[in-house]
Amino acid sequence: MVISGAPNNVASIVMSNASAIHHNLSVPVLYEHAVRRHEGKLLQGGTFAVFSGERTGRSPKDKYVVRTPDTSEHVWWGQHNQPMGAETFERLRAKAVAYLKGREIYVQDTVVAQDPHHRKTVRVITEQAYHSLFARTMFIPSESKPADHRPDITILHCPFLQLEGEGDGVRSEAVVALNLAEGIILIAGTAYAGEMKKSVFTAMNYYLPLEGVLSLHSAANVDPRTGKSALFFGLSGTGKTTLSTDPERLLIGDDEHAWTQHGIFNIEGGCYAKTIRLSKDAEPDIFEQTSEFGTILENVIFDEDTREVDLDDDSVTENTRGSYPLESLRNVYEHEVAPHPAHVILLTADAFGVMPPIARLTPEQALYHFLSGYTCKLAGTEMGLTDPQTTFSPCYGAPFMALNPTVYAELLEQRLRMTGAQTWLINTGWTGGKYGVGKRIAIQETRKMVRAVLNDGLRSVEFRRDALFGFEVPVSAPGVDSRLLDPREVWSDAEEYDRVYAGLAEKFKANFAQFRDLVRPEVAAAGP
Structure with missing residues (x-):
């Protein structure tokens, strides 16, 4: 499957209009930025705890796929892939580009697919350091590319851009919109990090089978x-x-x-593991990651003074999560x-x-x-x-x-x-x-x-x-x-x-x- 690419390089446009660009920052530096910006807190062992706000899980009713001549005959249209008109997507893209103009942004150049024969480049642009850390953790880090690089997939991530629902042609203040023909994913109005991961997965579930994979x-x-x-x-x-x-x-x-x-x-x-009621005896390897440097704990409750986590506390959500690099586990296929x-x-x-x-x-x-x-x-x-x-x-x-x-x-x-x-x-x-x-x-x-x-x-x-x-x-x-x-x-x-x-x-x-x-x-x- 060949991705046609957008007529204009939206990532390059956003980067050229930013007030500051933090490009491919390492994990320790992203930690420093996230702490300085009060995006979360350090816990015992070195994990970084964040709260995603009102949306603590995916928002499936706010997910859309742009209907284009290239995709209309292939996509499984329905409740999981709601069609969005190209004009609506263009208005949302313009709104996101305008929103990010003059802002401090974080850019991660990554890839997906361990097999180099099926690998795709992914550029993630977001307004938060911890979301950049999440992208670096969940996808596969790669070297920095020039600003005018055209990635296979671009994620425009604007968690604090609140949409106007029907006024913007969508259902609510949030949207997850995939333009599979151009390789652009737009996420707005939700800070739940899992939307990035699953949107790219949806895209790969489109591209790979059309290649016979x-x-x-x-x-x-x-x-x-x-x-x-x-x-x-x-x-x-x-x-x-x-x-x-x-x-x-x-x-x-x-x-x-x-x-x-x-x-x-x-x-x-x-890995993006559920951590609610995680057991040290039953799940020792995953449990160990809840106190390791480099792990992001999402919506997990902790003691403000001791910074010890309470993995049994579901007062925010049952869907507490831990994001950690695969390589941090002991037994990994290399x-x-x-x-x-x-x-x-x-x-x-x-x-x-x-x-x-x-x-x-x-x-x-x-x-x-x-x-x-x-x-x-x-x-x-x-x-x-x-x-x-x-x-x-x-x-x-x-x-x-x-x-x-x-x-x-x-x-x-x-x-x-x-x-x-x-x-x-x-x-x-x-x-x-x-x-x-x-x-x-x-x-x-x-x-x-x-x-x-x-x-x-x-x-x-x-x-x-x-x-x-x-x-x-x-x-x-x-x-x-x-x-x-x-x-x-x-x-x-x-x-x-x-x-x-x-x-x-x-x-x-x-x-x-x-x-x-x-x-x-x-x-x-x-x-x-």
Whole structure:
């Protein structure tokens, strides 16, 4: 996919009109600037704490994609990619350029995609030092480019530019607008740093598949002993970061990857982990980052006097976050491209408490569940979300998929058939009853099951066929209580379990109707 580029270099225009430019500042210098500007506070260990204001999660209703002749036939238009007219975008761009004129700005020249064959340059222009630090952390730092450099992607980041809603042709005072044809991302009215990360991911989910590369909302790691890799698909809160950050394996990345005919690679250079109720025992590597220099803690509560964090305090939001460079972890994969995965894990957080904690899928079932993307959104990851909400999110990342989900499914089928990778469905949600009645499956138990999969510990165990969904559920797993593997056994009312499970199956059927005529009959028949 060739990015046409804007008729005028908007980054160069903004930089030429700035009162001061801080270009590619290092992490310590950005710390100094952020402290001096009162953007946040230093905590014990050297982390930098910030508060993002009213918006503590993504604002999906304020995200738009500019409709152009180049993009109109490709983009998956709808609630996740709301169309914006080119004229509206031009007015917003002009407003952002005028807003930044005469201001002190921070510029970071970065790249995305560890594989140099698919790399794109990203220039981030923002009015805050800590957002520049976030960009340097989450993307891949590169050398400074001249002011007239034309990057593949330009982010104009104006968190304090308040729009006029309908008067500006948008829904509210905030906007996240992607002009994919020109490679320009405009973010205004929200300081939540995750908008930058996910906007670039959305753009890469447009560019890469059009080059024949499968982009993935997934984590990935490698077994250093065998060289075998694994992929972990899942929405925020399902355990991607926690389960992939395993001291026994090397982390490739925790959220955004791509799968080519030669292997898999990380799209970004940092991690953006949820930190609420983070456990030192269950998640030691991530926990360690909450007191490390270079980590940004977003909306995390701390003691003003001691500067000690309270990771259990959700008084601002459930969606507390830690942004840290991948290289700061102990066990990291150092090469640009990793081997093809031997296992693909689809993660779901079932709030009904009826899905088995682990199931083996056929290739057709893998595609069915990949397109279904069943999970429950967890509190705080989006504005206004306070309780778990049942959702079907195609590709386990519908908010970030720029193309029709079947495009990604077709590429996934090609990769699965090419490599013979085994796919698994793992439920990190509730057991013994629905949310509010049962309890969440302990992460330690889930990790045992994941390790059994990755270490081929389930090859010789007995499996039972699920009567409703048809997938195979192990009767036993190393170190796991066998009762946990059969969710019906741990419900106090088996008949109620059957009723709820049947109800969930009907939800699957109703949701998949949108894809039934777009996939092979074998895939359409691979669900309940």
